[in-house]
Amino acid sequence: MLDSIYIGMSGLASYSKGLQTISNNVANMNTQGFKTSTPRFEDVYYGQEFARNTPTTPARIQYGSGVEYGYASLNMSQGDVRSSDGKLDLAIQGNGFLTLLDGNAVRYARTGQFTVGDDGFVVDKVSGLKLAALNASGNLEAISIAGKQMSPPQATTAVTFTDNLSSGATNFSVPNIDVYDANGGKHTLTAAFEPDSTIMPGRWKVTVTDEQGMPVVEDHLQFFGGIPQPGADSIDVTLTSVDAPPLSIKLDFSQGVTNFSAGSTSSLRVTKTDGYAAGTLTSMSINDDGQIGLAYSNGQTDHTALVALANFTDPLRLTQLGHGLFDASYVPAPIYGKSGSGALGQLLAGATEASNVDLSNEFGQMILIQRGFQASSQVVTTANEMIMQLFQMRGQG
Template identity: 25%
Template structure:
């Protein structure tokens, strides 16, 4: 009886974890660049009541082992880095990635990686994300280039660089095309960098739509968009969350019923224990 109760407890605990992951997915259904989570389970060690025996070679066949399972446990909480749909915004600094790769942003000391491409220009011409982290440009495969600053790229002062620009656009290869106030195309030698990893699912979430390198993600490799398997940029779009609400609600029902079934195991075991106690009356 006690074995069944503890099995039920393990099932309840892990169904709650599954619901926690589902709740976070649903909460982020409209978060740009969000990648949904998924829980998987595995059984716990089983108590062996009798071992297996082999056939004796005469008239006696083999006998299988007799084991009683002791419940279940969490096997993994995966982050699924599948492509989200691209939503049109028609804003020059909204960039979606079609394919593999992550934007590279930094606070000066630490590098972060993100699929959320809603970028902005600050007062000094820095290309930044919504937290003010600076977007990096391509240098080579093994290192990150300098932060992208429009004033520096144009060789202008950081106080009045904006007067020099008539318009700009960002190409699918991450190149920055600027039309100056004289209507001339400026030759800008800079491309927005994308990072690739041997195991993207090993990246660690850092909040604010950001990821950091982990011990199992592999080292980042930096490429221009559209090269070496990196995706291309689609200007005027943002990548939506890859959460499918119909799938999440279905998994929520499965988790809820799994939780309820495990509570029934506990209450049924309790009723049987009560009957045993009543034998002494």
């Protein structure tokens, strides 16, 4: 009967741990990226005794020692993917894990809300771990935008024009032509056009002035049959500045510029310039391939490394650490790749993965554990009553 009490106590202890697992699942029903665990129970040591011989073989009496809480089995089913306001918030639709660096240790997560730290590294807001990418050598490295907060200026080398300079116009000008020197300094030019057919029909005088209205260059364009004549379809402009090297610019009229008659109305305009000022980082985003894009105030964009995703042959063997993190120290090394490659799922930016807790299933498990606890408690009570009765019988004797 003492053995029965110990067996009943093993049930009470095991079901208490099972209830703890269920309670943790329910408590994390709104925790992003949380994965539930299912309690698993195991029977423990069986002994045996030999009874008196039977006509054929010795009789054996087997007895067990109760139950123990074996382990908690992870449930890696996909949680709901929900849209988020954070452009660097990440979720995965399908297989795979985000790779995070904790010093020399590697951790994994199904979702995360990321931001740029003071040191330029992209880090998880909750755990502070660094988001990892694969470098050219195939090794993991922390994603950093250090040194990329600014977009350096680029000097203008060409200004391209398009549309029609009417042959019937007496004059025309294209104002507000913004160009930039090597230091990012902005210069605003105006190009004025006047017909000059004294030498040849279709000839135009072009005068380029700066923002103070001072002439920078005077040159000519030559049209033949309504289109620019090769060799006379561009004008070279040189600007000088006290704080930048001389700026040489080509005004290009060879692509789409015409000289057909449209009365006094001309539609000639600038279609493209290739220079820009210095810019500051204004926003970050992640595309479907997991590549981080940078946008600057000068209209330029840049891209940095691809987010590394990890795929495990048996993710159920991962160890849950808290904060949505998993440890893979005791499982085979994962295969790394980019979003959507191989067996990896699709990385989703501006989204998070919700918990995969199913309340109806958890409550069903809780009822079973409660019944097991009650039954084990009843065994202890009954065995105790039998022992008390035995003691009373001995006293009466």
